[in-house]
């Protein structure tokens with residue numbers, strides 16, 4: 001299956017009428033162009049509504065000083081996704097959430113929030129920003145409320161319609177990114193809320209749909225990719241292009257998830273491995289970007305189709321100015337560099353969406369973060385960005401104001417990006433897949449039956465201590481062994497008795513019966529009774545053995561023993577394919593390098609020839625005895641296709657320093673020759 005990637009479209013390309021707006025309670029628009037802000041202008045001076053940290057509002061008349069900063073007025077709150085049919089077209093959902101702890105109620109803040117119009121305005125220069133959501137700095141505002149307004153829509157489309165979704169939290173250190181993404185026990189964050197929705201859907205869906213969930217959890221720390229589920233070893237995993245998911249991390253663990261509890265447990269484990277330290281603004285600051293990816297395969301058993309979708313949830317590290325601690329400074333440099341790369345990518349995408357720089361290079365490869373987010377940012381995913389800010393007070397740390405400005409500018413640019421996202425295609429299951437699926441379903445049914453049996457058995461016979469799977473298997477095997485022996489013994493016994501009966505019947509019994517003695521009929525009756533009992537016992541043992549065998553099978557299946565051979569073959573095939581793909585990619589890269597080197601060698605050969613030519617010319621020009629020798633300066637310019645060639649730039653200087661004439665070689669030869 002291939003992921004449909006749609007390039008970002010410029011604003012100008014959306015002129016047709018659209019049908020219905022996104023299901024977010026937004027107003028209907030007649031054309032896409034209506035979604036754009038009227039213009040990037042100052043707001044006129046008007047009575048402001050100022051949000052206090054408690055969420056209450058004050059009316060404050062203000063006059064508008066002239067300020068160049070006012071040009072950062074962003075797109076007004078608009079429906080972020082306008083659904084035609086397909087693809088989803090619109091903008092990124094951008095929401096602003098202030099940390100209620102850093103807005104001082106007793107002192108006025110340099111920022112005013114107008115909840116009704118989702119606008120935040122700087123009271124000094126009146127520059128104003130509008131977004132999909134601007135939340136009040138209210139301590140009572142729960143993550144759930146923020147989640148439902150800003151990202152539940154994306155999770156729904158991921159689950160129900162096969163769209164990829166990306167949610168990330170961006171903002172200064174200590175502004176509330178981790179709080180929003182992870183939350184706490186009393187107020188679960190976006191990650192837990194999204195997982196809750198996903199498993200709720202899976203558990204309550206119809207019988208005709210099968211789901212397979214897997215996940216991976218990584219952090220980018222000092223530009224190294226680390227698997228948070230396998231953090232015992234220091235790693236720097238590699239990113240590769242992937243035809244299905246856009247990018248993939250080579251060697252990252254991707255466990256199959258069976259329940260909500262399992263995934264939450266794994267995330268907790270990953271969180272414990274994440275790098276955190278105290279900074280000037282946060283006692284437990286995340287020093288890395290964390291990315292959780294949940295992959296969902298939805299199998300329609302009736303249509304025999306499957307569809308893949310990925311939900312990525314990123315808690316970015318916070319930007320921070322220089323600190324005195326050397327280690328924090330180093331981390332901070334990496335964090336700021338990658339955030340700058342993200343900001344540059346967002347800015348270029350925003351320019352493109354505004355019709356500028358249509359073919360401009362987007363530097364996704366400037367950081368691991370942008371490289372990983374590349375598929376999402378280049379149009380394969382619905383996106384929601386939560387920007388967290390510190391409102392501060394007029395007299396508080398000036399850094400708050402500067403950083404809040406930076407975050408709002410970033411948010412405004414992100415809001416300007418137009419995206420057109422196709423849902424992932426559904427692919428037909430092959431006959432082999434269907435058979436595999438049927439087998440899996442049969443196994444699931446059998447497992448469930450066995451589980452029921454075990455539960456029934458355990459209800460009557462509760463063990464004193466919990467048994468491990470292995471000890472249970474060993475016990476069942478031993479019991480089966482004993483019972484088989486008993487069964488054999490009884491079978492032999494019955495056979496013997498049957499033979500005796502036949503003999504008796506044939507020779508003596510008739511005589512005995514015929515003689516009519518009481519003793520004979522008594523012994524016959526006893527004998528028959530005995531046979532019946534033995535047969536009954538044999539049936540009982542057979543039943544019990546069957547039951548134990550089923551339990552054994554179930555244990556094998558739970559432990560994957562029965563499937564080991566097949567799955568290890570599949571795994572080795574998959575592994576082999578992945579290694580092959582990696583090697584092919586490396587071969588391609590090496591070929592590219594070889595090509596570049598070929599260019600350079602060609603260029604240098606030509607240069608040498610020209611230099612010889614120049615030398616002989618110079619010899620003719622000068623009197624050949626005492627005059628100054630000319631400079632021969634040759635530069636091999638980088639080929640346009642690959643900037644990495646810059647390292648091969650060469651200059652040859654032959655004294656004296658001053659150039660006298662120049663010969664230009666066509667650029668295609670990659671050489672400029674100056675004499």
Ligand SMILES: Nc1ncnc2c1ncn2[C@@H]1O[C@H](COP(=O)(O)OP(=O)(O)OP(=O)(O)O)[C@@H](O)[C@H]1O
Nearest residue numbers: 099172173174175176177178179282285286317318
């Ligand atoms: N909306 C909020 N409501 C209540 N408490 C909050 C809120 N936002 C942040 N906090 C509190 O502020 C502190 C810092 O928040 P958090 O750790 O989430 O910041 P951060 O942006 O992730 O910082 P860093 O980038 O340094 O990791 C925490 O103690 C958190 O509980």
